[in-house]
Amino acid sequence: MKKIIKWFLRILLVLIVLFIAAAIIVPIVFKPQLMQIAKTEINKNVNANVEFDDFQVSLIKGFPNLYIGLKGLSVVGVDSFANDTLVAFKEFSVKVNIWSVIDMQNIEVKSILLDEARLKARITKEGLVNWDIAKTLGAPETEVEDTAASSPVNTKVALKKFEIRNSNIAYIDDSSNMSSTIRNFNLLLSGNMGMSQTDLDLKTSIEALNFTMDGLNYMKDANLEFNAVIGANLDSSIYTFKDNKFRINQLALLFEGLVKMPGNDIDIDIKFSTPSTDFKAILSMVPAIYMQDFAGLKTSGKFGIDGFVKGIMNDSIMPNASIDLFVENGMFQYPDLPKSVNNVNVSTKVWFDGTNMDNTTVNVDKFHLELGSNPFDARLYIATPMSDMQIDGNITGRIDFSTLADAIPLDSMTIVGLLDANLDFAGKLSYIEKEDYEKFKADGSLRLTNFVFTSTDLPQGFKINETVLNFSPKFVDLAKFDSQIGKSDLKMNGRLENFIPYVFKNETVRGNLNVTSSLFDANEFMAGETTETVEPEDTSAMSVIEIPSNVNFNLKVNMAHILYDKLDISNLNGDLIVKDGLVDMKNLGMNLLDGSMVMSGRYNPQDVKAPKVDFDFNMKNIDIPSAFKAFSSLQKMAPAAKDMTGKVSTQFKFISTLDTTMMPVMNSIDAYGKLQSNEIGFKDSKMFGKLADLLKNDKYRNPSMKDVNISFKIKDGRVYIEPFDTKIVDTKMNFGGDMGLDQTLNFKAKMTVPASYLGAAADLVSKLSGIAVPKPTDDVKLNIKIGGTTDKPDVGFDKGDSSSESKSSTKGVADQKIDEAKVEARKKSKEEADKLIADAEKEAAKIREEAAILADKIRAEAEEQAKKTEAEGKKKGPIAEKVAKEAAKEIRKKGEASAQKTISEADVRANQVIEKAKAEAAKLE
Numbered sequence: 001m002k003k004i005i006k007w008f009l010r011i012l013l014v015l016i017v018l019f020i021a022a023a024i025i026v027p028i029v030f031k032p033q034l035m036q037i038a039k040t041e042i043n044k045n046v047n048a049n050v051e052f053d054d055f056q057v058s059l060i061k062g063f064p065n066l067y068i069g070l071k072g073l074s075v076v077g078v079d080s081f082a083n084d085t086l087v088a089f090k091e092f093s094v095k096v097n098i099w100s101v102i103d104m105q106n107i108e109v110k111s112i113l114l115d116e117a118r119l120k121a122r123i124t125k126e127g128l129v130n131w132d133i134a135k136t137l138g139a140p141e142t143e144v145e146d147t148a149a150s151s152p153v154n155t156k157v158a159l160k161k162f163e164i165r166n167s168n169i170a171y172i173d174d175s176s177n178m179s180s181t182i183r184n185f186n187l188l189l190s191g192n193m194g195m196s197q198t199d200l201d202l203k204t205s206i207e208a209l210n211f212t213m214d215g216l217n218y219m220k221d222a223n224l225e226f227n228a229v230i231g232a233n234l235d236s237s238i239y240t241f242k243d244n245k246f247r248i249n250q251l252a253l254l255f256e257g258l259v260k261m262p263g264n265d266i267d268i269d270i271k272f273s274t275p276s277t278d279f280k281a282i283l284s285m286v287p288a289i290y291m292q293d294f295a296g297l298k299t300s301g302k303f304g305i306d307g308f309v310k311g312i313m314n315d316s317i318m319p320n321a322s323i324d325l326f327v328e329n330g331m332f333q334y335p336d337l338p339k340s341v342n343n344v345n346v347s348t349k350v351w352f353d354g355t356n357m358d359n360t361t362v363n364v365d366k367f368h369l370e371l372g373s374n375p376f377d378a379r380l381y382i383a384t385p386m387s388d389m390q391i392d393g394n395i396t397g398r399i400d401f402s403t404l405a406d407a408i409p410l411d412s413m414t415i416v417g418l419l420d421a422n423l424d425f426a427g428k429l430s431y432i433e434k435e436d437y438e439k440f441k442a443d444g445s446l447r448l449t450n451f452v453f454t455s456t457d458l459p460q461g462f463k464i465n466e467t468v469l470n471f472s473p474k475f476v477d478l479a480k481f482d483s484q485i486g487k488s489d490l491k492m493n494g495r496l497e498n499f500i501p502y503v504f505k506n507e508t509v510r511g512n513l514n515v516t517s518s519l520f521d522a523n524e525f526m527a528g529e530t531t532e533t534v535e536p537e538d539t540s541a542m543s544v545i546e547i548p549s550n551v552n553f554n555l556k557v558n559m560a561h562i563l564y565d566k567l568d569i570s571n572l573n574g575d576l577i578v579k580d581g582l583v584d585m586k587n588l589g590m591n592l593l594d595g596s597m598v599m600s601g602r603y604n605p606q607d608v609k610a611p612k613v614d615f616d617f618n619m620k621n622i623d624i625p626s627a628f629k630a631f632s633s634l635q636k637m638a639p640a641a642k643d644m645t646g647k648v649s650t651q652f653k654f655i656s657t658l659d660t661t662m663m664p665v666m667n668s669i670d671a672y673g674k675l676q677s678n679e680i681g682f683k684d685s686k687m688f689g690k691l692a693d694l695l696k697n698d699k700y701r702n703p704s705m706k707d708v709n710i711s712f713k714i715k716d717g718r719v720y721i722e723p724f725d726t727k728i729v730d731t732k733m734n735f736g737g738d739m740g741l742d743q744t745l746n747f748k749a750k751m752t753v754p755a756s757y758l759g760a761a762a763d764l765v766s767k768l769s770g771i772a773v774p775k776p777t778d779d780v781k782l783n784i785k786i787g788g789t790t791d792k793p794d795v796g797f798d799k800g801d802s803s804s805e806s807k808s809s810t811k812g813v814a815d816q817k818i819d820e821a822k823v824e825a826r827k828k829s830k831e832e833a834d835k836l837i838a839d840a841e842k843e844a845a846k847i848r849e850e851a852a853i854l855a856d857k858i859r860a861e862a863e864e865q866a867k868k869t870e871a872e873g874k875k876k877g878p879i880a881e882k883v884a885k886e887a888a889k890e891i892r893k894k895g896e897a898s899a900q901k902t903i904s905e906a907d908v909r910a911n912q913v914i915e916k917a918k919a920e921a922a923k924l925e
Contacts, residue, residue: 048086048133049076065110069093081122081130089167090116108194109159117167125174125608126896127889158194163187175889177215183208193234199242200230209248222285224248228255237261241270249284250294252276253305266313273306279330279344301330301344311354318354325349330369339406342370358386372403376421382504384428386874389504392426395444401451417451417464423471429501437473442500445470460486460524475499478513486524491516508550517559544608544660549581557588566630567592574598581606585615593630595621595647601654610665611658617673620649624680633664637719637741640790645681646704650674652712666741672713680705687745687786690795694784697757703728717741723748731757737786745793747786755780833921840917844910851906855899862895 053072074088092115097108122130169182184207191200206224210217228244240258247253257270274281279301284294304326311319330344347366353359362382369376376397383390402416427440451464468479476499481492494513502509555576562569574588583603590597601615624644628634634641652673656664681704682688692701711722723736731754737747788794866888873884 046075046133047078049078050074051076064098065095066098067093067095075133077130077133080124080128084122084130085118085120086130086133087120088118089114092117106158106194111161111163112159113163113165114167115165117164118169119167120170121172122170123173123175125606126893127175127886128893158192160190160192162189176213178213179210180212181208181210182206183210191232193232196233196235198232198234200232200239202226202228202230219285222249246272251281251285257308264314267311268313268319269308269310271306271308274304277302277304279303279327279332282325282327283332296335298333298335298340299331302326302328303330313354318352318357320354321350321352323348323350333407334409337406337409339372339403341407343375344369358384360385371407372400374398374400374403388428388430390428391500391504393424395421395423397421413453413455415451415453418449419451420445420447420449425471425500427473429505432473432498432501435474440473442471442473458485486521488520488522488524489517490520502550506550508552511551511553513553513555515555515557515559517562519561520559520563522562522564544605544611544658544662545603546605546608547578547581547583547603551578552580553578562590592622593626594623595619595649597622609660611662613654613656613658613664615654616652617654618651621647622649623647636666637669637714638739639743640685640687643682643685645683646677646679648675648677648680648708650676667717669714669717669741673711675708675710675712677708678706680708686791687793687795690793691784694795694797695753695757699729699757705733721747729757730754739790743790745786745788745790748798749784749786751782751784753780753782836917836921837914840914844913847906847910847913848903851903855902858899858902859895862891862898866891866895 051072051074052070054069056067056069056071058067058069070092071090073092075086076082077084077086091113093111093113095110097110120130164185164187167182167185169185170179171181172179184205186203186205188203189200192198193200204224204226206222208221209219209224210221211219225247226245228246229242230244231240231242232238238258238260241255244255245252246255252275253272254275255270255272257268259270260267278299280297280299282303282305283297283299305323307321307323309319309321311317313319325346325348327344327346330346331340331342332344333340345366345368347364349361349363349365351359351361360383362380364378364380367378374397376399378393378395378397380393381391398421399419401419404410404415421444423444423446425440425442427442431437431440446467446469448464448467450466452461453463454461463484465482465484467481467483470477470479474497476496478492478494478496481490483490492513492515494511497510498507499509501507553576555578557572557574557576559572560570562572570591572588572590575586576588577584577586581604585602586600588599597617597619599615599617601613603611603613605611624641624646628641628644650673652671652675655670657668659665681702683702685702688703689701692698706727708724708726710724713720718738718740720738721736723734726733726735732752734750735747737745739745739747783798784795785798786793786795869888869891870884873887
């Protein structure tokens with residue numbers, strides 16, 4: 001018996017040693033292969049690039065517990081979110097009691113740690129989300145359950161500690177123009193979560209919390225801390241606040257109550273209040289005040305917040321909430337400034353009805369402060385916000401901005417001016433929408449005079465000499481807007497309609513405005529603008545100019561003088577229509593580049609990553625050297641223009657996608673039109689230099705091209721010039737072909753050259769044509785082929801196509817007749833070919849037009865369905881409304897995709913029609 005026990009112990013010891021050895025050796029030996037397999041399988045199942053540095057399963061590192069750790073993970077998006085990191089962290093680890101894992105009844109998790117995580121959630125303007133990375137898989141195979149082999153396992157998990165260290169979180173919603181960031185987030189939750197009843201110890205801190213919406217910073221670098229002991233009944237999912245303290249900047253709140261989570265519903269019953277009535281606490285929530293010497297701020301007065309959140313929260317309803325805020329006789333003064341802000345009195349009550357949000361009310365019964373000797377008062381009441389918003393408010397008072405710097409530190413800013421306000425408004429917004437104006441009260445005016453603002457970002461200063469807004473129920477009359485920014489002046493007047501629904505419900509504001517200026521220097525607003533640059537550019541580093549979708553303005557523009565980069569524009573006038581996030585230009589005329597231009601068309605930045613333009617230009621007498629210096633796009637498309645002189649007139653259509661610096665994407669340009677000039681001179685042109693070398697005649701080195709009339713188009717990165725007749729150095733020429741935006745050349749020129757001009761080249765012409773050396777009185781017909789690039793052109797004879805003609809011989813006369821017949825035949829063939837192409841282009845245009853109409857119909861149907869979805873969601877509560885908005889975005893996205901597919905397919909068909917016609921035309925020629 002003893003021997004058996006000894007053998008058993010020896011075997012057990014060996015097994016333990018082997019188990020420990022395997023725990024150490026197996027991960028080391030097979031770790032690289034296992035990690036690569038894991039990475040490959042993960043990346044197969046997600047639309048993202050997933051990488052991690054190390055994965056560890058160890059008994060040694062967590063002894064006596066099992067350690068499981070993942071280090072250096074990063075999840076980076078693809079396609080629309082390329083190079084956009086969704087998740088990254090230094091370490092995610094779990095320590096588990098090894099024996100509890102073997103038992104599988106009560107798993108004891110000692111700790112979970114997430115260290116130095118970076119999370120970024122983003123929603124694009126189109127409604128795409130970067131966290132939707134799971135690939136769509138096929139339907140899983142149906143598995144037959146083996147009821148005999150399976151039995152329920154009642155496994156419980158008991159967590160002791162959960163910790164997040166030094167992590168950063170960002171949420172960016174481009175569709176709502178909203179963003180929030182959290183810097184250095186730390187959380188420690190500890191307690192015995194394996195018990196039915198326990199106390200959870202929660203410690204949370206955030207070094208800096210930022211929240212921005214519609215360009216306004218509602219919270220800037222706010223410091224947050226929340227420590228609490230929470231009584232937890234884990235069996236019933238009831239959590240009760242015990243000792244706790246919440247602090248954001250200097251504002252502290254205490255909570256009492258409980259939260260129940262019995263199923264899908266969350267039952268909330270929480271009260272909150274401020275433990276202190278010090279007025280200074282609420283001032284810490286104002287970014288401009290909290291960031292400036294807050295510790296030395298002198299204050300007096302009382303302040304308080306109390307309220308509650310009570311009710312059920314689920315997908316269809318929200319809990320009710322109430323907030324009361326008051327300030328009594330508040331005062332604050334900075335120690336180094338002479339004046340204080342006095343008699344701050346505020347009384348605000350907000351009631352939010354989570355079951356029926358239309359019962360929500362906001363009542364700012366009192367808002368009063370005195371800055372110096374100038375009082376300012378306001379009040380506002382809002383009811384029935386969902387069905388038909390009712391408002392009742394008043395703004396009265398004067399603000400002398402010159403005293404602002406005496407009361408609040410402004411750093412490098414200066415601000416002066418007077419604002420006088422006297423405005424009353426009351427009624428339902430539906431009265432305005434239904435044009436029942438006599439039932440809505442809107443009286444008063446806002447007047448701003450002698451206002452001047454300067455800062456480090458705006459050193460040239462922004463000045464408003466006078467602005468007057470007169471309010472009425474029907475419209476807001478902009479009686480006067482007289483401003484100046486640096487050297488630039490800008491004046492406006494007109495009227496705005498639907499202004500109050502725009503302010504309170506973000507509806508569309510309509511307006512008819514007159515805009516005038518004697519000088520507008522746009523270069524003052526270009527960041528990093530320099531007057532001297534090595535490489536000429538159209539603009540300094542610009543970004544895409546976005547257009548609000550809820551603005552509908554008709555602008556009549558009359559500007560005497562505009563400076564825009566290297567362009568000097570005068571007498572600009574015409575109409576701009578800003579609507580639905582687009583800008584339409586109608587007959588916008590101006591003088592520039594020693595000539596004039598009229599343009600019409602559309603700027604469409606609805607896709608901010610790829611804004612589009614569609615313009616029609618009519619330019620007259622434009623100076624070529626001036627245009628080349630002014631437009632970098634011309635330099636890229638036609639660098640040879642730097643060798644040209646003269647003036648041109650052109651009429652053309654220009655369609656292009658823009659990049660994020662507002663410059664055309666070269667390969668996206670689709671343009672066509674005509675260009676005319678009495679004479680274009682060429683100086684130091686490499687192409688004509690090569691022609692002069694070929695013909696052994698320097699007259700062709702710096703020639704002039706007369707009576708130019710060109711038809712051209714730009715497509716797929718190439719400029720196509722239809723053959724046209726002209727004259728250089730008293731020589732008839734027919735010139736045409738194409739060149740790439742990569743500067744490759746493919747031109748042909750047919751020239752009729754007096755033999756006397758050929759000189760030493762006459763022998764070469766004779767050899768190529770196979771006839772006698774032409775007499776000085778002969779005219780020689782030459783075919784010239786031009787290839788290579790603009791920097792290194794290749795100019796030579798098109799072998800076998802050159803001929804000579806003697807005017808003094810019978811053969812020459814006969815040859816001339818034959819040639820004339822050939823020319824006439826070619827002319828007729830060309831006319832037939834041109835007609836084939838013209839008819840094809842008309843058919844292609846019809847295909848595209850029909851596709852555009854169908855695409856608009858698809859978009860309209862998608863928009864109708866999206867609005868219907870949003871309306872249905874709005875009826876069901878805020879959460880359902882948010883879900884409906886996301887669904888509506890997806891509907892619009894799919895509708896736009898379908899519309900674009902329709903247009904693309906039509907483009908393919910249209911191009912096929914044109915290409916087929918070109919092929920048939922080529923046979924005729």
